[in-house]
Amino acid sequence: MCLRTTADQRRVLAETSSQFTHAFNMVACYGWQSHEKNGVRLHHATYYQAKAQASGLVSDLIIQARVKATEALASAFTRLKNGRKANQPRSKFCPPRYNVKTYSIDWDSETAALSVVGSKGKRLRLRFTLPTYAAKYHGCEVDTADLICKKGKWYLHIVVTVPEPEVISSSEIVGVDLGICHPAVTSKRKFYGTAHWKEVDRRYFRIKRKLQSKGTKSAKRHLRKLASKQMRFHRDCDHVLSRRIVDSAAAGATIAIENLTEIRSRVRQRKGEQSRRLHSWTFRQLRGFLTYKGEERGIKVVAIDPRHTSQTCSRCGFQSRHNRKSQSLFVCRSCGYTLNADLNASYNIRDKHLASFSIALAGGLPSNSLSSQGSQEL
Numbered sequence: 001m002c003l004r005t006t007a008d009q010r011r012v013l014a015e016t017s018s019q020f021t022h023a024f025n026m027v028a029c030y031g032w033q034s035h036e037k038n039g040v041r042l043h044h045a046t047y048y049q050a051k052a053q054a055s056g057l058v059s060d061l062i063i064q065a066r067v068k069a070t071e072a073l074a075s076a077f078t079r080l081k082n083g084r085k086a087n088q089p090r091s092k093f094c095p096p097r098y099n100v101k102t103y104s105i106d107w108d109s110e111t112a113a114l115s116v117v118g119s120k121g122k123r124l125r126l127r128f129t130l131p132t133y134a135a136k137y138h139g140c141e142v143d144t145a146d147l148i149c150k151k152g153k154w155y156l157h158i159v160v161t162v163p164e165p166e167v168i169s170s171s172e173i174v175g176v177d178l179g180i181c182h183p184a185v186t187s188k189r190k191f192y193g194t195a196h197w198k199e200v201d202r203r204y205f206r207i208k209r210k211l212q213s214k215g216t217k218s219a220k221r222h223l224r225k226l227a228s229k230q231m232r233f234h235r236d237c238d239h240v241l242s243r244r245i246v247d248s249a250a251a252g253a254t255i256a257i258e259n260l261t262e263i264r265s266r267v268r269q270r271k272g273e274q275s276r277r278l279h280s281w282t283f284r285q286l287r288g289f290l291t292y293k294g295e296e297r298g299i300k301v302v303a304i305d306p307r308h309t310s311q312t313c314s315r316c317g318f319q320s321r322h323n324r325k326s327q328s329l330f331v332c333r334s335c336g337y338t339l340n341a342d343l344n345a346s347y348n349i350r351d352k353h354l355a356s357f358s359i360a361l362a363g364g365l366p367s368n369s370l371s372s373q374g375s376q377e378l
């Protein structure tokens with residue numbers, strides 16, 4: 001959510017952030033030099049010094065700075081342990097972490113009250129505006145929040161606890177194929193996304209190749225711009241796809257999707273154009289969106305092994321590389337079943353999950369389900 005601030009209030013928020021960052025860096029420096037990553041020992045060793053140096057912060061904000069520094073130290077030491085490079089954690093701007101002891105939200109008046117420096121214990125009250133996509137979280141129970149400054153504007157990133165949906169169990173299983181010809185095809189015979197997306201993506205690729213061959217400084221700058229533009233485009237596509245797929249499934253249903261980590265092996269057979277498109281597409285993101293959008297309606301997302309899903313006949317089970325007549329048409333060499341190739345794959349994905357499900361019921365292999373979290377970031 002965006003905070004509405006005056007120039008004076010912005011100065012107070014900036015000073016609060018600056019002191020928080022100072023406390024973070026101090027703990028990180030101590031921990032790095034003394035090879036300490038234990039939170040309790042770091043607390044005892046640094047608390048009073050941090051309190052003296054970041055004198056405007058209430059105790060709990062100092063503790064949160066130490067918690068963040070502990071996390072950063074732990075991951076740096078883990079990197080070192082794994083033989084990778086790591087430097088002392090340092091931050092130019094470490095967003096203050098607020099919790100129930102240091103802030104509150106009043107949904108009725110749309111006000112946030114934050115503990116800040118130089119207010120003698122009084123919290124700074126700020127009106128906020130909720131982005132439209134987050135309007136449905138209005139009134140939710142709040143967890144921690146990070147205070148962030150972006151281009152001169154101040155935002156509070158809040159983690160809210162979404163009430164568990166009433167679990168309506170549905171036996172429906174929807175297979176989703178992230179297609180070669182269509183962005184997504186479900187076993188309910190629905191095709192999502194348009195061929196136009198692929199065209200846009202190709203255009204990005206062509207411009208990228210041109211710029212890369214130039215290699216000049218300005219070309220590199222344009223490349224960076226292009227990369228973030230392409231990332232935004234993919235994100236928008238993934239939002240559209242995930243929303244449509246989730247809305248098409250019954251509440252409590254299961255969505256079966258291919259496990260993206262194995263996507264590369266599947267693509268290996270297809271050189272050139274296709275492999276490039278699939279490699280550049282953000283499957284991990286789409287799967288994440290599906291998972292959190294599904295949660296609100298009790299829909300579970302499971303990942304299955306993608307091998308052979310595009311080569312197997314969904315009617316008779318015959319598997320052959322030659323079953324795929326073209327990229328868009330599947331023709332079974334054994335029984336002659338003919339249908340859209342991506343649709344055939346989506347049937348196979350659904351059936352594969354069904355099969356693994358019955359194995360699990362019989363006490364065999366557990367189905368490969370995605371972990372889900374009960375929290376949402378605003």
Ligand SMILES: [Zn+2]
Binds near residue numbers: 313314318334
């Ligand atoms: Zn067949």
